[in-house]
Amino acid sequence: MMSSQELSFTANVDRQFLRAANLLDLPPGLAQQIRTCNATYTVRFPVRLRERIHVFTGYRSVHSDHISPVKGGIRYSLAVNQDEVEALAALMSYKCAVVDVPFGGSKGGLCINPNDYDDHEIEQITRRFAYELIKRDLIHPSQNVPAPDMGTSATEMAWIADEYQRLHPTEMDALACVTGKPVYKSGIAGRVEATGRGIQFALREFFREPLDVRRASLEGSLDGQRVIVQGLGNVGFHVTKFLSLEDGAKVIGVIERDGALTSDEGLDVVAVKDWIKTTGGVQGFPGATFVANGGSVLESDCDILIPAALEGVIHAQNAAQIKAKLIIEAANGPITAAADEVLRTRGVVVIPDLYANAGGVTVSYFEWVKNLSHIRFGRMERRAQEATQALMLTEMERLSAFVGSDKWAPTENFRTNYAKGADELELVRSGLDDTMRDALQAMRERWHEDEKVDDLRLSAYLIAIQKIALSYQSKSLG
Ligand code: NAD
Secondary structure (H helix, E strand, O other): OOOOOOOOHHHHHHHHHHHHHOOOOOOOOHHHHHHOOOEEEEEEEEEEEOOEEEEEEEEEEEEEOOOOOEEEEEEEEOOOOHHHHHHHHHHHHHHHHHOOOOOEEEEEEEEOOHHHOOHHHHHHHHHHHHHHHHOOOOOEOOOEEEEEOOOOOHHHHHHHHHHHHHHOOOOOOHHHHOOOOOHHHOOOOOOOOHHHHHHHHHHHHHHOOHHHHHHOOOOOOOOOOEEEEEOOOHHHHHHHHHHHHHOOOEEEEEEEOOEEEEOOOOOOHHHHHHHHHHHOOOOOOOOOEEEOOHHHHHHOOOOEEEEOOOOOOEOOOOHHHOOOOEEEOOOOOOEOHHHHHHHHHOOOEEEOHHHHOOHHHHHHHHHHHHHHHOOOOOOOOHHHHHHHHHHHHHHHHHHHHHHOOHHHOOOHHHHHHHHOOOOHHHHHHHHHHHHHHHHHHHHHHHHHHOOOOOOHHHHHHHHHHHHHHHHHHOOOOO
């Protein structure tokens, strides 16, 4: 965690915001309006558990409602506090702007260790928290739409959706009040993997540009890059699974709560994840070295470092020791503003949180659109697309018969892949890939062409602030 001399999470985000805003010629007062968190609601509510009343504290912050609804996850952790929720809400505003997702920024949190309660108790607590937010329209399909974050999953989102439906039984669009729901409860295929998948797409796009790869003192493709991840939760697990199984990257370090595992040969993250599920931690995983001081592995030699757990883990005290050449911020705020400066001077390339982990909100946007349109993506087009493609295959076969050579006939592999219409999962991945590519290309353009922009974070903030500023041009501020 960051040292006590460092800034709060909100102050860190503000500092990064101001570094960019000061380079823009914004109307007087606008930067302050964009930066300031509009409102934070704190609720303390009772739940009767284990024959006594327990009081819980929760928050929902609306950072900026320049676009409605506002969007942002709900986190369950003992570290949740107002400052953290406001910083995360601010990041949501900037993130949505960077990836062109039409939402303002919000975030929620409940100060709780979910491991202290059984499933039934978590359901009772979640439903009561949801009720407190719903009755103030802080959960609402057109005003404020939560999603999972650290410590929550599709299960909690299903309870929230159900609670909203119970309180609004005639509301047609009720299920659009929250995203990240299970597919059986009007969720969308590909949402669980979305943030990790988005990070994979971001890295693939990064490695498509040799100049950027050289700037990070790396070479080649993702194949063979040595990766260290902190946090093997939803985001960390999916991204390392995809990078290792699909792109040939080698996961040489996994840092978890109870310590870290290292292996020069590469770790099987699926097996490590199963081990954590069974034993509660990484210690004892066969065939790897266990390091009790897990945080020290952040400083180990690697090509790509993926902090995917907490904020403030790379700070002024350890930034100079970080040996990774490229850091992609899977978590929100894992690098403090002070550490960011140290890394920049040392030439470490950072792909920033407000872009890198935007896959979750992007696919949440698709889910929200699906809920409002009340139809699964691909349902109307898929078989029509297959019929058109079948026509093309028949024509190719006719032509190959006409020239009298099998060499011109479509191969079996082509036939199988080409003939298939896109289902929801493929469409979601395609939309996510498009989003991550476009956003990085826009950031890269500024990074390459504007001499004042020497890093991708500054570039992302400039883009976000300009887009939000534009939306204020047509807003009533009288
Ligand atoms: P999660 O709860 O699924 O996983 C977090 C993981 O980090 C767990 O495996 C946990 O054991 C581990 N962890 C906790 N404390 C740790 C410590 N001190 N050292 C090492 N590991 C530790 O959470 P998540 O949804 O994967 O979120 C992780 C980060 O990604 C958060 O910053 C979150 O805001 C961000 N994020 C998540 C999403 C999403 O869709 N879930 C989207 C955008 C950003």
